Amino acid sequence: MDNEAENKPQEPLINKKISRRLLLGGAATTAIVAMQSSLGKWIQVAAQQPLLKVDDPTKRIGPGPTAVGKRSVFEHPVRIKSDTSSRTPLQDLYSSLTPSDLHYERHHAGVPVIDPDKYELMIHGMVGKPMVFKLADLKRFPSVTRTCFLECSGNFRSGKETMTPQEICGLTSQSEWTGVMLSTLFREVGVQPKATWFLAEGSDAAVMTRSVPVKKGFDDAMIVYAQNGEAIRPEQGYPARLLLPGWEGNTCVKWIRRIELADEPFMTREETSKYTYPVKDKIRQFSFEMDARSIITYPAYPNQMERGWVEIRGIAWTGRGKIVRVEVSTDAGKTWSVARLQEPVLDKAHTYFRHLWQWNGDETEIMSRAIDETNYTQPTLSQLVDARGADIGGYHMNPITAWQIKRDGKVLFKPESWK
Amino acid sequence: MARQLNNRSKYGAIALGLLLIVVLGAYSYNGGVGEPAPSITADTAQWPATFGFGKPATPQQIAAWDIDVRPDGLGLPVGAGTVAQGKIIYLAKCAACHGSAEKVVPGVKLPAPVLVSDSASKVKAIGNYWPYASTVFDYIRRSMPYNLPGSLTDNEVYGVTAYILNANKILKPDAVLNAQTLPRIVMPAQKLYINDDRRGGPEVR
Numbered sequence: 001m002d003n004e005a006e007n008k009p010q011e012p013l014i015n016k017k018i019s020r021r022l023l024l025g026g027a028a029t030t031a032i033v034a035m036q037s038s039l040g041k042w043i044q045v046a047a048q049q050p051l052l053k054v055d056d057p058t059k060r061i062g063p064g065p066t067a068v069g070k071r072s073v074f075e076h077p078v079r080i081k082s083d084t085s086s087r088t089p090l091q092d093l094y095s096s097l098t099p100s101d102l103h104y105e106r107h108h109a110g111v112p113v114i115d116p117d118k119y120e121l122m123i124h125g126m127v128g129k130p131m132v133f134k135l136a137d138l139k140r141f142p143s144v145t146r147t148c149f150l151e152c153s154g155n156f157r158s159g160k161e162t163m164t165p166q167e168i169c170g171l172t173s174q175s176e177w178t179g180v181m182l183s184t185l186f187r188e189v190g191v192q193p194k195a196t197w198f199l200a201e202g203s204d205a206a207v208m209t210r211s212v213p214v215k216k217g218f219d220d221a222m223i224v225y226a227q228n229g230e231a232i233r234p235e236q237g238y239p240a241r242l243l244l245p246g247w248e249g250n251t252c253v254k255w256i257r258r259i260e261l262a263d264e265p266f267m268t269r270e271e272t273s274k275y276t277y278p279v280k281d282k283i284r285q286f287s288f289e290m291d292a293r294s295i296i297t298y299p300a301y302p303n304q305m306e307r308g309w310v311e312i313r314g315i316a317w318t319g320r321g322k323i324v325r326v327e328v329s330t331d332a333g334k335t336w337s338v339a340r341l342q343e344p345v346l347d348k349a350h351t352y353f354r355h356l357w358q359w360n361g362d363e364t365e366i367m368s369r370a371i372d373e374t375n376y377t378q379p380t381l382s383q384l385v386d387a388r389g390a391d392i393g394g395y396h397m398n399p400i401t402a403w404q405i406k407r408d409g410k411v412l413f414k415p416e417s418w419k
Numbered sequence: 420m421a422r423q424l425n426n427r428s429k430y431g432a433i434a435l436g437l438l439l440i441v442v443l444g445a446y447s448y449n450g451g452v453g454e455p456a457p458s459i460t461a462d463t464a465q466w467p468a469t470f471g472f473g474k475p476a477t478p479q480q481i482a483a484w485d486i487d488v489r490p491d492g493l494g495l496p497v498g499a500g501t502v503a504q505g506k507i508i509y510l511a512k513c514a515a516c517h518g519s520a521e522k523v524v525p526g527v528k529l530p531a532p533v534l535v536s537d538s539a540s541k542v543k544a545i546g547n548y549w550p551y552a553s554t555v556f557d558y559i560r561r562s563m564p565y566n567l568p569g570s571l572t573d574n575e576v577y578g579v580t581a582y583i584l585n586a587n588k589i590l591k592p593d594a595v596l597n598a599q600t601l602p603r604i605v606m607p608a609q610k611l612y613i614n615d616d617r618r619g620g621p622e623v624r
Contacts, residue, residue, distance in 0.1 A: 130476035137472040207561040269558040374619030
């Protein structure tokens with residue numbers, strides 16, 4: 001067997017996680033390096049190591065079926081994490097849906113472990129019948145599935161040229177959610193007509209709370225227990241969370257255990273000292289809807305451009321309905337072209353856009369701007385500063401994001417300062 | 420939504436049938452137009468008055484979880500605390516992360532947010548940014564200290580709240596906080612708060 005050579009201990013591996021079984025191949029030496037990763041660091045590490053040798057796959061039977069699938073060993077999309085959040089690798093995705101294990105995270109006291117058999121959702125306050133629903137009860141109600149984005153309202157980073165889409169605005173992700181309409185549960189408990197707000201409370205160690213207008217509860221709010229066809233992930237609120245399509249992620253309380261109907265907001269910590277922002281000499285509160293936004297995810301830092309045809313790609317989204325148009329500029333904002341939108345364009349959802357362009361090798365800037373069905377156009381950073389003042393804070397920032405294309409084909413983020 | 424409603428009245432008789440299909444999760448055609456029917460809606464007219472799932476919440480169950488406190492004081496428990504009592508708790512259970520509440524040490528990065536407003540640095544803190552005193556009590560009671568959330572007694576929460584408000588120059592040193600006195604506190608930042616005035620449309624706000 002000429003594959004014996006492949007199994008010598010000193011035979012180089014690209015990655016220690018690659019199983020021995022995969023390497024049971026012939027001596028053909030097709031060298032493959034995974035270059036798709038967004039992480040410059042990872043690419044460098046890989047490049048310094050000897051390359052994986054792969055034989056002719058048509059000459060050897062591969063591994064059989066498995067109980068749980070895995071990504072190709074050549075693909076390494078990863079979230080970038082901090083102590084309290086992790087960011088979706090937007091530049092590694094080819095369409096509008098986010099794989100569940102790459103959905104962004106933002107926790108206020110870690111991810112709780114909740115036994116689904118013990119889980120309960122209590123609805124009380126200004127209702128006819130205060131009720132407690134087990135998870136199994138929630139699943140018995142008429143169910144609904146919808147696809148929408150979730151975005152943290154503190155989703156804008158800037159400051160240096162070497163930033164990826166993930167680093168700039170990776171706190172947005174999209175899933176297909178399944179659960180029960182909150183209006184169905186409201187109907188069941190008999191929400192009193194005078195109730196105008198409800199408190200949503202999580203069962204994490206932060207016992208996270210937000211006040212939400214009852215109108216949103218009747219409009220399109222859901223209690224969801226499934227994400228992308230399977231049980232919701234612990235980091236996304238297992239076994240159930242509130243979903244308020246188009247509204248800032250913090251209001252979509254995870255691990256939800258309690259809903260209390262009332263006639264005024266509760267003024268919780270997260271809706272007063274956090275998730276509010278200075279607007280001129282005032283502080284804006286209850287800023288729920290995420291305004292229209294877009295970003296080109298390819299080409300973007302750290303991609304290397306080559307002259308000729310390039311399909312500019314990206315995502316656009318709005319919390320106020322559907323994206324009706326995305327415009328792309330390849331001349332630093334002087335002229336704009338209408339990008340193609342991937343159908344179906346969904347309500348309050350990431351919308352994938354594409355624009356074909358021929359780069360002639362000149363230095364330029366490329367950028368996109370989203371227009372939603374309210375006729376709102378994604379603003380520039382200076383428009384936002386004009387509207388809100390220089391002490392603008394970090395919430396609800398949705399500026400047009402520009403990429404600089406250098407003559408040598410390097411793509412760099414264009415950070416703008418505003419103070 | 421509007422278009423869907425129009426279609427419903429237009430094709431009145433077949434609408435019910437179409438909705439049934441929608442409820443079953445399949446796509447259907449609106450009179451041959453070729454648009455997928457919306458999958459979000461369901462015809463609740465066919466629903467029973469109640470599905471009967473779940474159980475009534477008992478007063479005991481509600482009391483065990485209903486810990487929120489509103490600005491008007493609704494939800495505040497019995498008990499009381501003073502600035503002096505709160506200082507002892509703060510030094511033992513809060514200062515390790517939030518630092519001294521009486522002397523801000525410049526240049527020291529703390530593991531948790533500064534709680535005392537410092538006019539020189541303009542850091543957003545309780546004295547200059549928090550609009551309601553009830554929020555301080557509610558937040559400490561439900562989630563602090565970070566390593567042992569929910570471990571303080573109600574008296575201790577009253578005390579720590581009093582101490583922090585005093586450090587922010589909002590409460591006198593001899594003040595006693597309880598369910599009657601706490602809702603009367605007017606926070607300096609309250610007048611700064613406005614409701615969201617973004618409405619979509621062409622204007623950038």
